Amino acid sequence: MTRTSPQPAVAETPLARTRRARRVDRLLAQRYPDARCELDFTDAFTLLVATVLSAQTTDVRVNATTPELFARYPGPAELAAADPDELEAILKPLGFFRAKAKAVTGLSRALVEQFGGTVPRRLDQLVTLPGVGRKTANVVLGNAYGVPGITTDTHVLRLSRRLGYTTSEDPLVVERELGALLPRRDWTMACHRLIFHGRRTCHARRPACGACPLARLCPSAGIGETDPVRAAALLKG
Structure with a gap:
């Protein structure tokens, strides 16, 4: 059983929304104690490249590709000098391989020429690299350098709207409004945790509302399958 539209939003004060968002995060921490970046990486450079390559494909496919990539090109200098045909052949399973090859060689060249081959630790510097926006920069900062950041990927954007944290589809606005609800150290x-929940329970097309631990706190509860048994069958991971 499903409904075709979310429940009407209940008037909520900013303080109440903050408290609800933090309770949601605690529940998700219980549900996904192993939540983490699902891209394999060994340092800031490998994470940066893997994140750029993950556009319009899955982390699983990226993780199957990067071992060969980094065995051949272990650092920015090597990747900047990569033979285009050889690089494209490695990246072909990811789709859009020509564009991705240009992106990773371009950012590698910029790292060598502008930052001495080191991935910068500042967001304003990271976003100057070709193909690197705020989302990618925050992935690198948060996971390689321990600098808290809001990663506005497709799951975070979708769940932030469904949970009533924002009504915006603008990643920059969502980043600001979600960040205001949570302690910076937890970003x-x-x-x-939102990404894990989006991949496993709160799917884009058929959210498993009847198996969701957030149902009582979510203004969109009921837009997906509400029968507990059928909802449980929709869970992934």
């Missing part, structure tokens, strides 16, 4: 892990 990175809170986003991991």
Whole structure:
């Protein structure tokens, strides 16, 4: 059983919304104690490249590709000098491989020429790299350098709207409004938990509302399957 539209939003004070958001995060921490970045990486450079490559494909596919990539090109200098045909052949399983090859060679060249081959630790510097926006920069800062950041990937954007944290579809607005609800120290892990929940329970097309631990706190509860048995069958991971 499903409903075709969310429940009408209940008037909520900013303080009540903050308290609800933090309770949601605590519940997600219980549900997903192993929440983490699901891209394999060994340092800031490998995470940066893997994140750029993850556009319009899955982390699983990226993780299957990067071992060969980094064995051949272990650092920015090597990747900047990569033969285009050889690099494209490695990246072909990811889709859009020509564009991705240009992106990772371009950012590697910029790292070598502008930052001495080191991935910068500041957001304003990271976003100057070709193909690197705020989302990618915050992934690197939060997971490689321990600098808290809001990662506005597709799951975080969708769940932030469904949970009533924002009505915006603008990633910058969502980043600001979600960040205002949570302690800064929790930003990175809170986003991991939202991503885990989006991938496993709160799907884009058929959310498993009847198996969701957030149902009582979610203004969109009921837009997906509400029968507990049928909802449980929709869970992934």
